[in-house]
Amino acid sequence: MSEQRKSAIIASPYYPSELYGRNVFTLKDMANALPKSVFASFLRQMRGRQTLDKATSDAVAHAVRIWAMDRGATHFSHWFQPQTDTTAEKHDAFLALKNTSFLGEGVHAIDTFHGSELLQSEPDASSFPSGGMRTTFEARGYTIWDTTSPMFIQPHANGTAVLYIPSVFISYNGDALDEKTVLLRSSEAVSRTACTLLNLLDPAPPGHPCIVNQVFTTLGTEQEFFLVDRALYALRPDLKICGRSLIGNLPPRHQQLEDHYFGKLPSRVLSAISEVELELYKLGVPLKTRHNEVAPAQFEVAPIFEEAVLAVDHNLLTMDAIHKVAHRHKLKALFHEKPFAGINGSGKHCNWSLSTDRGENLLDPTEKPETNYRFLLFLVAVLHAVHKHGGLLRAGISSASNDHRLGANEAPPGIISVFLGEHLTEVLRSIEESRPIKNFSRPEIQTIKLGGRVLDVKVSTLPNIARDLTDRNRTSPFAFTGNKFEFRAVGSKQSPSFPVTLLNTAIASSLSDVAAALREQMGDRPYPTDADKLAVIKKFIVSSKPVCFEGDNYSDSWVVEAEKRGLLNIRNAPDAFEQLQDATNRDMLLQQKVFNDSELQSRYHILHERYAKDVLIEVGTLLSMINTMVLPAAFEYRKSLAETCASLVAIGSKDMPERTILDELAPAITALQRDVTKLEEVSKEVEAIEEASVKSHAACERLLPLMDAIRANADFLEHRVPDKTWAIPKYTELLFTS
Ligand code: ADP
Ligand code: MG
Structure with a gap:
């Protein structure tokens, strides 16, 4: 100092x-x-x-x-x-x-x-x-x-x-x-099978210790969240109880102008986040970046990556620090994946890679990935894992809250695919087709020309900049980004532990499949030759090809195409949880000794139970808000309009614009009351179901559509009832008061 x-x-x-x-x-x-x-x-x-x-x-x-x-x-x-x-x-x-x-x-x-x-x-x-x-x-x-x-x-x-x-x-x-025990076990499983493959590729001379003894999973979690004014938050039971707004209309301006992303951080927010950073530095949490996210009032912080188990501890400490410090600044942090309908939701991008105990990143493609067979073997192991266990990965990110984000038009969808980028895709295609690679590694295209694609000009004051091997595809749920994979579909609210555990375990199993294939290919040879490695790489390129997708994951055509390729499109969390019962997934998790049978069964049960509880809590909150806030406000406005109309009739007025509004209110109020009664009945029936999985499927299928119908009428009324009568702070206030 x-x-x-x-x-x-x-x-x-x-x-x-x-x-x-x-x-x-x-x-x-x-x-x-x-x-x-x-x-x-x-x-x-x-x-x-x-x-x-x-x-x-x-x-x-x-x-x-x-x-x-x-x-x-x-x-x-x-x-x-x-x-x-x-x-x-x-x-x-x-x-x-x-x-x-x-x-x-x-x-x-x-x-x-x-x-x-x-x-x-x-x-x-x-x-x-x-x-x-x-x-x-x-x-x-x-x-x-x-x-x-x-x-x-x-x-x-x-x-x-x-x-x-x-x-x-x-x-x-x-x-x-x-969450931690299974993550620790999964890290060991990855380490074990990765070391087996590495030592097969590069065996130590007889009598010498193995060259690599441990492989670490590395993880960097980009954390998105909203910060809203605490006094306004306190007036919304839905935000307080459920973490998301159950009703409310978007303001005319929200994120269309694309002016929030990377915009100037509001001063109260910056003040809070910088305090969060100081607190976390003391705890050894290496926060590195902070910025505005796409939606108004949405922000992100990301750390320098660490060994996964520690990174998970640190992500949980980060959420805790944001929560506590925000409170001191009269702000409220919302970690829910979709606090406000219609604008960007929040995720927790899990950047994931493998590193040896000598610090080498096993997913670093290096200058010439086409001849870096070790990299290619690890790459195809990832493809193979995601292809074989995509449904399981989908289960690991599923919850009642993340369902509002997955599959919506702004977040990675319910189909798990992998984006590799133009260069790596060409490398894999050239191996698959046994032809030379198109020349991608020439140094001149490794830098970006500042004149763009057409103009051959240079701005002499600006340095040439190096280009990543991969471009970005923001729509992919699982994207290769330079020297790591980014699992983007993970929810902002959840602990990263379970998704990373499942990913690690699937990779561990896949690496042992790759090692077995290599051993078979080698036959009696003590070392694999380059031809052996290439043959195995090719085998897995071909078998996992359907999971690779470079296009727009949000497009309708992808849904059709994915189905043709035999990929799962899991639309809701209860369906996703069934993947834990699927024989291929289950056997793999047991075989890698990351879960035992009763642990797996209990997970399945807990996930379904939690889903049903979350939905039922939302239902209870919605019912109380409609009954005690929305309907009374609508009745009050209706009464005042009716009284006005009666007075106008009494004085013989001919013009009565109030009457039009009065007539519009009645059907919405009637429908709202009808749906509320229905929701009360159905929720009692769902509540009475004993078996957790049956209950969660019923909650999803029977309660969510009614909640949507109620929301539509409540939102209509929000647009009609005077501001002074509407007791619930609106999106405009919540999103633009930080
Ligand atoms: P972007 O998503 O824009 O590429 P960064 O390159 O800054 O952002 O990386 C995002 C996160 O990925 C950071 O938390 C970073 O530490 C992490 N990361 C970088 N390399 C690795 C790696 N080898 N393993 C795991 N995480 C990594
Ligand atoms: Mg990122």
Whole structure:
């Protein structure tokens, strides 16, 4: 920190790099605090994925307690990720009482934290979703410290803090009850099969250790969200309870002028986001970009990518920080995928790749992808996985909320396909057709000419710029973007954990298919030849060709074409969840040992249950808003119009424009009342269904159409009833008051 900076009036006297990781108990902190031999023993046990022994865990617990208490911590908490798309915590004080009365001193207060408390806790788990895996009498669940994720503190406004211990959450029998356990397993599955393939391609000489020992999944999550004024938000029960508006019309101007995307960040928003960044830097979350998104009041932040398990922790911390800091700035963050109908919804683009323990990105096409067989083998493994398990990937991103976005005309649709870009598509076609590649790698077309395609001019003051190997296709749900894939269909509200778990597992299985094909091709040869590799690459290019699509994913013609290609077009979440029961998907998940049978069954149950609950909560909210806000406002206006008309008749007025409006109101109000009664009845019937999957399908098929019909009439009334009588803040106020 410079003296100059210290004396300037800036929110923080530190450079971001100085703040980075300040609230994280890093390995370096641990090394400083522990005797060398204890630290070495910790590293050994952590890397070997063993449970820590008592002496080591007690020493680490003592060290982290001192570190945390020096920073204001009074409590510790295991921090875990139940299947609720959010995190859970239960705080315990370091405080303990020691009875030393035998020394004649009475009771003493002391601060303690034992190794056993660090390693595990036993929350009363009966109130978390378990999908029937735990009955109430067997309600015990355990949280266990995930030593690969660092502990951190989060301070409160009053200067005290809590020490958080990232944990997994499992049942008494060791089944995963959370999002993290399965993600960890899937990362190991990818690592295992990727290493097998790599060591087959590049075997170590006899007697030497393998060249690659671990492969990491890397993840960068672009997080989109809306920020609206909190006072206005507070007046909308639908936003408060459901996170989205159930009624409301678009203002005449919304996103047509394309002036919000990358526009100037509103000052209150910028002030909040920069505070979010400072908080996250301290937690070691490397936020890198911030910008306005397409819709008014919509924004995005994205971090520098990290190893996937940590990236998921960090995405959850990011959402939490945005939520908390927005509150301080009298804003409300909306993470719902579709808070406002008719304008852009929010996603969480999951940028995904694989990296070796030597830091090489396995999806980097390099200068000449056509001869980079390792890259091509990994590329076709991804294509093969998405082709074979596209339905499963669709299940991983499905929810009642994301359904409002998927398939709408502005978000990746319910058909999962892969975009590769012109260059890679040509590379694959040339291999498939056994012909030379059209010359794409010439250096002159690697730079963009500033005169565009036609003019051969240069602007001498501007440098030539390098061109990516791929162009952009914003409509693809799963796009190759330079040296990674971008899974765009993931919802903004959900934890990235489940979709990434499914993706990892499908890739792990696919990599083992590729390795098996290569082994078969090699026959007795100890090393695969280039011809062997090419033959395998070609085989998978051909088999997975239907999943590659370069065109407009939003077009109607794609729906027809995809059907011809045999690709699934899954239109709603309950249908998507059925993919978890599909034999191909199920066998693969079990075989890779990422889920066991009862975990999979419980997932299926929880997803359906959650869907039905979400829809029923929306129904309850809509009914109450119509009954207590919309209809009373309509009646009041109708009464005042009727009274006016009566008075006008009394004075013999001939002109009566009020009468036209009065006549328009009646049918809308009548229809609204009729549909509300119907919705009340049907929702009771749906509520009474016991079986979760039947209930969710019924909620989708029977309740959503009625909700739409109600919305249409409510929105008509919003356009007629005077502003002063309409108690619900409108889109205009919500979207343009930040
Ligand atoms: P864009 O989507 O416009 O291409 P960026 O290139 O900035 O944006 O990348 C978006 C996200 O992708 C960032 O979070 C970035 O860290 C992440 N990313 C970049 N490379 C990788 C990689 N190899 N693995 C995973 N994520 C990556
Ligand atoms: Mg992106």
